[in-house]
Every structure is written in C-alpha cells, then in structure tokens.
Amino acid sequence: MAEEAEADEAHRADEGDRSGTGEAGGPRRALDVMRTASGEFTELSGLRPERVIRCERADGGTGWVLEAEVTELTRVPDTMSLIAVYELAADRDGHVTGFRRVSRRERGRADGR
Known part of the structure; x- marks a missing residue:
C-alpha cells in the first residue's frame, strides 16, 4: 500500500513538472510560456501569431522575452501580404506585460534586420 501511495505521489509531482509549474511554483517551461503569451497577445491585439521566432529568459530570470510573426494585412498574391514581428514581454x-512591433515587411521579401 505504501509503495502505491509513493508511486501516486511521484506521478502527481511529475505531472506538475509537465504542466510547467515546477516544484513549489518554480519557473515555467518555455513551451507553456509561449502558449500563454501567444493567447494573451491575440486577445490584446486581435492578431494571431503564426510562429514564435524567439523565446528567452529576460535578464535576471524574472520574465520572458518573445518575438512572434503575425500577418497584419492579407493581400493577393500572398507574397504581398504584410508580415510583422512583435516583441512580447511576459512575466x-x-x-x-507589454508588446511592440519591431519590424514589418512583405511576405515575399527577406527580413531586413
């Protein structure tokens, strides 16, 4: 019986780690942060990220910095659509906690950064 209880407790701890909360509310996984930030960015801006092109810890490990590509304006042909890169700050x-557009280009053009 004690072995089953220990196994169940270990499984719950493992599930907690996979959910991104880590031990004792520790830092979240990058994948979870990207999902949360992308969803909130869509709610705030009305724009849906097509891909996250940067995700890293902010200085001091107190938050995250992400960059996401979004289609700001759809045109025909698609190569003329306007693609923007937004920088997102997240806790x-x-x-x-904030976002700003850092570049914009036509889809068919190379990134000039």
Whole structure:
C-alpha cells in the first residue's frame, strides 16, 4: 500500500513538472510560456501569431522575452501580404506585460534586420 501511495505521489509531482509549474511554483517551461503569451497577445491585439521566432529568459530570470510573426494585412498574391514581428514581454508565468512591433515587411521579401 505504501509503495502505491509513493508511486501516486511521484506521478502527481511529475505531472506538475509537465504542466510547467515546477516544484513549489518554480519557473515555467518555455513551451507553456509561449502558449500563454501567444493567447494573451491575440486577445490584446486581435492578431494571431503564426510562429514564435524567439523565446528567452529576460535578464535576471524574472520574465520572458518573445518575438512572434503575425500577418497584419492579407493581400493577393500572398507574397504581398504584410508580415510583422512583435516583441512580447511576459512575466515568469507567461502573462503578457507589454508588446511592440519591431519590424514589418512583405511576405515575399527577406527580413531586413
């Protein structure tokens, strides 16, 4: 019986780690942060990220910095659509604390950064 209880407790701890909360509310995984921040960015801006092109810890490990590509204006042909890169600032749990557009280009053109 004790072995089953220990196994169940270990499984719950493992599930907690996979959910991104880590031990004792520790830092979240990058994947969880990207999902949370992308969803909140969509709610705030009305734009849906097509891909996250940067995700890294902010200085001091107190938050995250992400960059996401979004289609700002769809045109025909698609190569003329306007693609923008937004920088997102997020807290340690992935909740967006701010964002700004850092570049914009036509889809068919190379990134000039």
